Amino acid sequence: QVQLVESGGGLVQAGGSLRLSCAAAGSIFSINAMGWYRQAPGKQRELVAIISSDGMTNYGDSVKGRFTISRGNAKNTVYLQMNSLKPEDTAVYYCNAQYSSGWYNGWGQGTQVTVSS
Numbered sequence: 260q261v262q263l264v265e266s267g268g269g270l271v272q273a274g275g276s277l278r279l280s281c282a283a284a285g286s287i288f289s290i291n292a293m294g295w296y297r298q299a300p301g302k303q304r305e306l307v308a309i310i311s312s313d314g315m316t317n318y319g320d321s322v323k324g325r326f327t328i329s330r331g332n333a334k335n336t337v338y339l340q341m342n343s344l345k346p347e348d349t350a351v352y353y354c355n356a357q358y359s360s361g362w363y364n365g366w367g368q369g370t371q372v373t374v375s376s
Contacts, residue, residue: 261285261356261363268352268370276342279370281354283335292357293337295328297350297372307352308339321347344374 267279283290294309308328309317316328327340337354351369355362 263367265370268372270373273376279339281337287335290356295339296353299350346374346376349374
């Protein structure tokens with residue numbers, strides 16, 4: 260089991276930037292990848308970005324070129340640098356951990372990102 264704690268959200272004007280952080284605790288040694296998801300009101304949760312244990316990254320089409328995912332020196336931390344934010348980026352952002360068996364089936368509390376126009 261893993262505990263996931265997200266932070267760094269807030270209210271920002273369109274065009275601004277935020278940096279989200281996530282720390283995982285518990286079963287972290289077998290984590291293969293970590294990712295960021297988001298869920299806007301009335302919408303399904305969507306995958307925003309993934310980073311593998313060897314640093315390979317992948318992004319959703321809507322955030323390519325604006326968001327950057329990175330991992331800290333500790334294997335259990337991941338960041339999301341969000342630039343050129345748009346009102347449609349408004350959502351609760353969650354991180355998650357991927358194991359050989361798939362994504363962890365629990366969620367942290369998330370962090371709210373609100374982008375005003």
